[in-house]
Amino acid sequence: MSQEQDKEQTRPESPAAALINIKNLRKVFKRDETETVVLENFSLEIGKGELITLVGPSGCGKTTILRLIAGLTEPTSGEVTINGKPCTVPGADRGMVFQDFALFPWRSVRKNVEFGLEIAGVPKEERREKAEKYIKLAGLEKFIDARVHELSGGMKQRVGIARALVGHPDVILMDEPFGALDAQTRNIMQVQLLKILEKTDQTIIFVTHSVDEAVFLSDRIIVLTKRPASIIEIIDIPWPRPRDRADPEFTALRKKILTELEEENVMNN
Amino acid sequence: MSTVAGIKYDENNRYHRFARTVVISAISLSLFFLVWWAVSIIAIKPAIPTPLQTWNALVDVYLNGDRMTGISLGKYVSSSMMTFLKGFLLALAVAVPVGLILGYSKLLRDFANPVIEVLRPIAPIAWAPIFILSLGYSTGPILVVFVGIFFPLLTNVVFGVRKIDPNWIDAAKTLGASQLQVFYKVMMPSAIPYVMNGIKIGLGIGWMCIVAAELYATPLGGIGFYLAEQATAGNWPGAYAALVVIAILGLLTIGVADYVHRIISKRMGMAV
Ligand SMILES: Nc1ncnc2c1ncn2[C@@H]1O[C@H](COP(=O)(O)OP(=O)(O)OP(=O)(O)O)[C@@H](O)[C@H]1O
Ligand SMILES: [Mg+2]
Numbered sequence: 001m002s003q004e005q006d007k008e009q010t011r012p013e014s015p016a017a018a019l020i021n022i023k024n025l026r027k028v029f030k031r032d033e034t035e036t037v038v039l040e041n042f043s044l045e046i047g048k049g050e051l052i053t054l055v056g057p058s059g060c061g062k063t064t065i066l067r068l069i070a071g072l073t074e075p076t077s078g079e080v081t082i083n084g085k086p087c088t089v090p091g092a093d094r095g096m097v098f099q100d101f102a103l104f105p106w107r108s109v110r111k112n113v114e115f116g117l118e119i120a121g122v123p124k125e126e127r128r129e130k131a132e133k134y135i136k137l138a139g140l141e142k143f144i145d146a147r148v149h150e151l152s153g154g155m156k157q158r159v160g161i162a163r164a165l166v167g168h169p170d171v172i173l174m175d176e177p178f179g180a181l182d183a184q185t186r187n188i189m190q191v192q193l194l195k196i197l198e199k200t201d202q203t204i205i206f207v208t209h210s211v212d213e214a215v216f217l218s219d220r221i222i223v224l225t226k227r228p229a230s231i232i233e234i235i236d237i238p239w240p241r242p243r244d245r246a247d248p249e250f251t252a253l254r255k256k257i258l259t260e261l262e263e264e265n266v267m268n269n
Numbered sequence: 270m271s272t273v274a275g276i277k278y279d280e281n282n283r284y285h286r287f288a289r290t291v292v293i294s295a296i297s298l299s300l301f302f303l304v305w306w307a308v309s310i311i312a313i314k315p316a317i318p319t320p321l322q323t324w325n326a327l328v329d330v331y332l333n334g335d336r337m338t339g340i341s342l343g344k345y346v347s348s349s350m351m352t353f354l355k356g357f358l359l360a361l362a363v364a365v366p367v368g369l370i371l372g373y374s375k376l377l378r379d380f381a382n383p384v385i386e387v388l389r390p391i392a393p394i395a396w397a398p399i400f401i402l403s404l405g406y407s408t409g410p411i412l413v414v415f416v417g418i419f420f421p422l423l424t425n426v427v428f429g430v431r432k433i434d435p436n437w438i439d440a441a442k443t444l445g446a447s448q449l450q451v452f453y454k455v456m457m458p459s460a461i462p463y464v465m466n467g468i469k470i471g472l473g474i475g476w477m478c479i480v481a482a483e484l485y486a487t488p489l490g491g492i493g494f495y496l497a498e499q500a501t502a503g504n505w506p507g508a509y510a511a512l513v514v515i516a517i518l519g520l521l522t523i524g525v526a527d528y529v530h531r532i533i534s535k536r537m538g539m540a541v
Contacts, residue, residue: 070443092445102436106458106537115454116444167444 372430
């Protein structure tokens, strides 16, 4: 397992080359007298084409980080930029995939995937063509005119991924996208996700509770502390894909991260 | 109800379910008529005619019209229907946009709520004398129906907009939707099943209102007028026949609304 050189080149070292720049981010939720400090002085750089995963204890602020990048919520202080532009409002350059799919039940699979293109004012013919391409990529051509409630969980999330990919955003934010699926479907989805991503150069920021999933997918894993989230460790995984979950290196790394997280959970309790 | 004529009831067979509903409804209605009949026989009061007397009065008004005014039953019914339709359409035209906006904007909702909460408890029928005596016999009843349908419809539309999964809104935003696009591409379609539910509830209340309003609306007729006229004249079977007509009209309207609701909910991918 060594393709270290290749990966080193694609992963930028300097902030200037980073696609996403998270700088001194602070996020506080305030209501009456209670203040929840979710992020404190959080900084991270993410390069173009990277697949990074965030793992950390429940409630540490992973979703908040994604929502800040998406522009769905604003930082208390600090800033997130993509291509140098601040991420204060949502934009078509950042797609998002949700844990509970968030598909529009009144639309067919095709119409769900076309949603972003409609918004962007893409002409009808082109819209159909693009949507069909991504629906095919997601292996759903048989269900193109189906309604959302006719699909299984795995199929729903493939629609969710196709919907996020079709507008070709620079970044796709995935918040525990496979968290609602059973273990078997989950593994299949991971393989399919990598297959879909092979054909694109998109940057993926992936949140998961499954360390196994993180090791299987990531170029880099960001291991987070409890709230307020700060980085315990950044782990580069330069191994080629597809990865073998039974490989001793794989299991050793998984174990190491799990131990780190366990220690984090025991600490300050 | 498990084995009838050697056939075992199967909950998963739609014909069996349908037959079950028919049989139970038939038994229930037969019992109702039996009790009605027994009460009228025992009471021996002219104000409680037997089902048969009522039926005869119904046939009579159907064939010969109102013997006192010469107006046909069809005319009464269509007059009521028109009033009903106008009040309903007016309520729809006002409650749906207002509900969408109030559901969307917390500021406007908080602003409108005190007024709505003050007006809502007033029974729509209580407006009848005011509307009819101040606005006349044609506009008055329409407005009574309007008030009856407006509030349940409004409440449902507001509820529908507010019940939207916030993830849908976030998803639309991350796909580039503006506030306005979120409103008409996400909030409006997702509120449609609730609008239909509001319509269903409103229609039932609307029928109660129209009849009550027509009790006042002497010169213009309507089935409510016929009811009041027959009761005043002491022609009880005729009054009861009017009640039967009202019940059937109400059932028909709600049946249609129910059907449309189901179709739309299905089309919108929502469970009913
Ligand atoms: N809108 C909000 N208002 C108040 N508090 C919030 C809000 N959103 C999140 N929080 C709080 O911020 C903290 C971090 O939430 P966040 O959802 O980012 O955690 P997470 O790491 O994604 O958790 P999980 O692993 O359970 O998904 C939690 O304590 C949560 O209660
Ligand atoms: Mg989360």
